[in-house]
Amino acid sequence: MIESLKTDLTQWEIGPYDHSLPGPMLLRLRLDGELIVAGEVETGFLHRGLEKAFERQLWRSAIPYADRLDPEGAVFGELALCLAAEEIAALEVPSRAQSIRVILSELTRISAHMGYIVRVARAVGSETMVHYVLRDREKILDLFELATGARVSLNFLRFGGVQADVTEGFIERVLEICELLRIRLKEYNDLFTYNHAFIKRTRGIGTIAPEVARTFGVTGPNARASGISFDVRKEHPYSGYDFLDFEVPIGRRESQHLGDANHRFLLRLQEISTSIEILKQSAEAISPGPFALRKPEESFEVPRGEAYIRIESSRGLLGCHLVSDGGAYPARIQFRPPSLALLSVLPQLVRGIRIEDLPVVLATLDIGIAEADR
Amino acid sequence: MEQNGLLQKINKLVPGAILEKQRFGRSAELCLWVESEKLRELCVALKNDPAAELDWLENFSAMQLEDALVFTYFIRSTRTKERLILRSSVELTSPLERIDFQSLAGVWGMAEPQEREIAELFGIRFVDENGASAEYAKTASNHWKGFPLRKSFVFDGDKGTRGGPR
Numbered sequence: 001m002i003e004s005l006k007t008d009l010t011q012w013e014i015g016p017y018d019h020s021l022p023g024p025m026l027l028r029l030r031l032d033g034e035l036i037v038a039g040e041v042e043t044g045f046l047h048r049g050l051e052k053a054f055e056r057q058l059w060r061s062a063i064p065y066a067d068r069l070d071p072e073g074a075v076f077g078e079l080a081l082c083l084a085a086e087e088i089a090a091l092e093v094p095s096r097a098q099s100i101r102v103i104l105s106e107l108t109r110i111s112a113h114m115g116y117i118v119r120v121a122r123a124v125g126s127e128t129m130v131h132y133v134l135r136d137r138e139k140i141l142d143l144f145e146l147a148t149g150a151r152v153s154l155n156f157l158r159f160g161g162v163q164a165d166v167t168e169g170f171i172e173r174v175l176e177i178c179e180l181l182r183i184r185l186k187e188y189n190d191l192f193t194y195n196h197a198f199i200k201r202t203r204g205i206g207t208i209a210p211e212v213a214r215t216f217g218v219t220g221p222n223a224r225a226s227g228i229s230f231d232v233r234k235e236h237p238y239s240g241y242d243f244l245d246f247e248v249p250i251g252r253r254e255s256q257h258l259g260d261a262n263h264r265f266l267l268r269l270q271e272i273s274t275s276i277e278i279l280k281q282s283a284e285a286i287s288p289g290p291f292a293l294r295k296p297e298e299s300f301e302v303p304r305g306e307a308y309i310r311i312e313s314s315r316g317l318l319g320c321h322l323v324s325d326g327g328a329y330p331a332r333i334q335f336r337p338p339s340l341a342l343l344s345v346l347p348q349l350v351r352g353i354r355i356e357d358l359p360v361v362l363a364t365l366d367i368g369i370a371e372a373d374r
Numbered sequence: 375m376e377q378n379g380l381l382q383k384i385n386k387l388v389p390g391a392i393l394e395k396q397r398f399g400r401s402a403e404l405c406l407w408v409e410s411e412k413l414r415e416l417c418v419a420l421k422n423d424p425a426a427e428l429d430w431l432e433n434f435s436a437m438q439l440e441d442a443l444v445f446t447y448f449i450r451s452t453r454t455k456e457r458l459i460l461r462s463s464v465e466l467t468s469p470l471e472r473i474d475f476q477s478l479a480g481v482w483g484m485a486e487p488q489e490r491e492i493a494e495l496f497g498i499r500f501v502d503e504n505g506a507s508a509e510y511a512k513t514a515s516n517h518w519k520g521f522p523l524r525k526s527f528v529f530d531g532d533k534g535t536r537g538g539p540r
Contacts, residue, residue, distance in 0.1 A: 217432070319432065340491075341484055
């Protein structure tokens with residue numbers, strides 16, 4: 001009887017809107033029983049024409065648009081745009097403003113990685129972990145609110161500095177949260193990271209081999225989990241990262257599970273530790289002085305020229321190619337989002353895994369559909 | 375590899391490929407304007423040459439300058455960390471017509487998603503060495519009328535449409 005059952009391949013479409021997906025996208029899968037034998041990705045459901053929209057904005061009003069590049073890491077889009085414009089205009093950003101930018105960037109990185117932990121925890125069904133991490137992430141959003149007045153889309157960076165000086169008590173609260181997060185990281189590890197059920201669900205699946213990461217241009221924590229030692233903060237330091245003493249965590253090459261879903265998760269936890277270290281150093285060393293070169297309300301135009309800037313966002317290398325014709329509007333702003341490479345590598349990663357592992361692989365990759373679609 | 379050495383090597387590997395040598399913005403990185411017909415041949419040579427080993431296409435950007443589309447390739451070596459910017463251009467003929475340009479997806483895998491975007495938003499047909507162009511799934515909303523990142527595109531989103539060519 002069993003021998004007469006049909007065993008043809010079946011075709012599944014997941015999306016474009018599904019809770020297991022990182023955002024609006026369509027996955028076309030071919031399945032042999034529970035095993036995925038082929039996968040295709042279709043994107044574009046969140047495309048907002050952001051790069052066209054930039055061309056219609058005055059320079060100053062382009063910054064809140066850069067926020068929307070990746071809503072989870074709003075400050076990274078702002079920073080890349082500001083650095084590019086400042087390079088063309090040859091603006092020297094004051095030291096205090098640079099420290100504020102680094103503090104906001106690292107808080108954003110921690111916040112984004114905590115969002116990542118939540119998505120991974122949901123994918124493996126650990127609701128307790130979800131609540132613990134969201135509780136702590138709120139404290140970082142409170143800090144954003146204290147410094148900028150906004151919790152998600154900050155719109156706080158300006159060409160030549162930041163919108164305002166940090167509010168009273170902000171630096172002290174940054175140092176407090178560093179201590180709190182150190183304790184919380186241990187708690188996350190005890191509860192979740194070394195839990196045998198979690199390890200079983202994540203080990204050995206969705207592995208990105210180092211050569212695959214290089215071929216597809218994967219960067220950021222996903223590449224570092226595959227043993228690739230590349231971090232823009234070290235390779236092309238910006239905003240004073242070269243004056244800070246920190247180690248970039250890299251996946252252990254001798255590990256037989258290098259680059260798998262579990263490695264990617266562990267590496268992000270280590271990155272939170274690194275960010276805490278950077279935050280502490282920046283907060284302790286912040287110098288008095290101006291927070292901007294110009295008054296925020298002053299109009300600003302970028303002289304004719306072009307620049308290409310790269311920064312390390314929470315997902316990897318974020319590039320910004322900016323062209324100015326000397327006019328009131330940007331001539332061209334192009335972003336190189338790290339998630340684009342992840343979408344290219346995804347069909348390879350899903351091949352050979354079981355359908356039940358798909359949400360785990362997707363969650364551990366941390367694909368930002370908003371930045372990929374733009 | 376020294377920049378002069380790199381230029382000599384390029385001239386030897388693919389004679390006539392370089393049209394002009396420039397410095398890119400304030401970073402003053404080496405930027406080479408390349409003959410579009412020889413772009414792929416040059417990129418293959420730069421990737422495979424053991425001294426240059428420019429194996430990573432970090433970014434691929436396109437923009438319209440007057441009546442030409444300019445393509446900028448930011449490439450680097452993962453081993454030596456050397457960087458190079460290559461530029462090439464193609465003339466725009468009509469606002470609605472797609473233009474053929476050499477695809478580099480066969481040289482650097484990471485070119486593929488970026489070519490896919492540029493193909494749709496600028497109206498380019500990227501063709502491989504066999505003259506075939508990839509059929510891409512759409513990357514942008516399907517209600518654009520024309521190619522939104524060309525300067526001829528008029529945005530009239532307030533009227534409920536996404537405009538079209540002027």
